Amino acid sequence: MACASNELNRLADRAAWLTAEAHRRWHDPEPSEGSGPGPTKRVFVEAITAAPRLSAQRQILFRAMHAELNTLRGANVGAVERSLRRAREARQNLMDAKAANRLD
Numbered sequence: 452m453a454c455a456s457n458e459l460n461r462l463a464d465r466a467a468w469l470t471a472e473a474h475r476r477w478h479d480p481e482p483s484e485g486s487g488p489g490p491t492k493r494v495f496v497e498a499i500t501a502a503p504r505l506s507a508q509r510q511i512l513f514r515a516m517h518a519e520l521n522t523l524r525g526a527n528v529g530a531v532e533r534s535l536r537r538a539r540e541a542r543q544n545l546m547d548a549k550a551a552n553r554l555d
Contacts, residue, residue, distance in 0.1 A: 473538035
């Protein structure tokens, strides 16, 4: 049974990692160097941070950032869709393995 448990742990880790990657890719679809946000999102985040809290300026920048991220998702649709698909498949593999483990 230790092998099944190790395999489930491996599948759970993979599903968690791919889900986090898909989440990151959805919220920052532009390729970036390193672990920080892509160049477009970085500019928006810096501007939002510099704007006064609860200000109309900050709200406008936030909405503009999300509109731009939506455009970038379209421009990088292949990478975004691949990332979402891999996460979905990894979660399904984990659920299938758990179901098979219960049947044993």
